[in-house]
Amino acid sequence: MAVSSMFPAPSRTSYDVVIVGGAMLGSATAWFLTRTPGFDGRVLVIERDPTYAACSTAHTNSCIRQQFSSALNVQISQFAAELIKDFRGCMGDDPRVPDLSIQNFGYMYLADTEAFADVLRANQKIQQAAGAGTRLLTSDEIRCEYPFYALDDIVLGSINRKDEGYWDGGTVFDWFRRGAREHGVEYIGNEVVALTRDAAGTMVQSVTLKTGEVISCGHVVNASGPRAARTARMAGIEIPVEPRKRFTWIFSAERPLDRDLPLTIDPSGVHVRQDGPATYMAGGHADHDPAVDPDDFAMDHGLWEGHVWPAIATRIPQFEAIRVITEWVGHYAYNTLDQNAIVGPHPRLGNFLFVNGFSGHGLQQAPAMGRGIAEWVSYGHYRSLDLSPLHFDRIERGMRHEELAVI
Template sequence: MTQETPCATSYDVIIIGGGIMGASTACFLSQNKDFQGKVLVVERDPSYEFASTSHTNSCMRQQFSTSLNVKISQFAADYVKNLGTYLADARVPALSIQNFGYMYLAGDEKMAQTLRANHAVQKAAGAATRLLSRDEIAADYPFYQLDDILLGSINTVDEGFFDGQAVFDWQRRISREAGVEYIKGEVIALTKNAAGNRIESVTLATGEVLSCGQLVNATGPRAARTAAMAGIALPVEPRKRFTWMFSAAKPLDRPLPLTIDPTGVHVREVGGGIYQAGGHTEHDPAVEFDDFTMDHSFWQAHVWPVIATRIPQFEAIKVTTEWAGHYAYNTLDQNAITGPHPEISNFLFLNGFSGHGLQQSPAMGRGTAEWLTYGAYRSLDLSPFHYGRILANRPIRESAVI
């Protein structure tokens, strides 16, 4: 009697992580007529309670210092505003962008120079960014205290809040209906072939082994842990970011742009007298994957004083909700890491989004699906963000990071 070795269930593509990056990739793959394979998304926590995607502030901007990042957000705006057309589904409701814009405030000449340089990049890429003198800011937004401000930069076209949760829900629904499988499971090991240049299978915490043609690492702040399972070093770590929702006793009489104070604290309009603020402590270490504790003293000692100084009308405000989330922080250059590993060619990165991943997910999902299908990009060339720059220690510095 011979004992049979059970055959591992096999998929053409396994995506580890079902947050917005995994969902977007699965969705674009499922819609690509040239891709005929079997796709699996493995997600350790389908409630997504602690995923970055659930802790996001869900805003998009055109104001980046890198032309490619501007183009990535321009596609995001088009995708969100035409989601039903992109998903080819009449059930999808029309979504819009709440165009309050981002207002970057420069408090010294160095910051002002950065805004001017970024403005040139953004204009060349077709963004509608405007530089405003102190007087011009005061005329349009009289609620700011501007004594210490030299220059502002704002864009109110395709810049502001969008319903990222709706995009996420629809992408999962459409891809599931098209045959993508989603399972609950934690990937704990990756097995390579004898030559060490391909991932053959993933092992789940249950012991189940699933073989894969290609593998996508879409594990957000845990991306380095996943890469390490294949012996790959990835400079991505969880960094804590705090969010507060507050109501104002005297709401502003016009929309508050997402204002980035020179201190780094940011605050924006939500609607109905509610506002949202965010920030991080100056000491900004990597944290444990499951550490989401709030630092309550930080609001009182730093964030609220900054807000009340910048907008004196916000002297009387009341925090209604607060939470801590994790950026998947790319310590080399705070930019995306995409594409295949140069030696383990069926291992694809989708990592390191450092606070701008929600808006980048349409372009990243589309590009990764193209790479999985054709071995090349067909729309936007994302190769500048490939892992090779990490190995070569060639950062693509993004100076407009929040």
């Protein structure tokens, strides 16, 4: 990839914080640094593709939920929901910032076995203890509220319509990035090709750019999405994060539904939701789900005909006659250990910070992650939400902090 000329070369040779990756997680971190009392350092964001056309943020389905199996993940999304609902206030009541909301159609998990129903019951207890509004529904109760489903095989459903559904992640990303730049964060179009440790091997002392500049740094934040393992490897660190393809289709139906469609997670692994007044969004992946190159966006055209559409039409018979409008491929930064984020400092390379491996949850978790990293850089600890269960030391010990509710 040719280095972009859209942004100038870095204006300095030394920065307090260098963020590798300027999409949602990198820009959330940059913005929160500018808002954190006590931090007055200089921040550089290095983005290899300043058009953002190929990043995971650009290919997201932009949803938010509280139906997780980890109480910490519930709290992380609750913070994002509060930020979304008061976004203009969070941005300093800037009149240019739009008012945002969450389209609360909810997530509908469908269990076709007693074993999965037990998982939903256990998850609901965790979610309700954290303040989520999750309800469990029998198949008859689901049918009463959503009569378009075919439910002969369904044992139990789980739905929450409080702060759960669609939100405008693109606008939040745009204002995180714009706000960070307006408050002095420097963005450049370039690529990090090397990280250099100090003589003791306890700190990253500089990053080297593809154009040859060597930049000294106080902290380095790895916010490079599906390329996170490559960035970590430059510092001599191995992390279990790899790009996995995720496929999305937008379609219209000959017979549209008469009410909003929750984001329905079918036992087949396919998910489908309302997308607009008369359109719907479906997503899924193939049974064979290997790591891929982060530049691989080739569509699997047989997946729709052979798996996704049949699953949708079986669950919602009104979707037997539909028309695909558009389709795309994106990537999960998939944590193969426990499908949970890797956040915070490396235990021995203390100025190297992770915001990686979100396994599809990165957009909705970015606000809490950006705040947390900004607090760690500024104070050496978290002041809001304790993210230490997601630290890298669990990776070294092989201790899973597993998230069971991964789509």
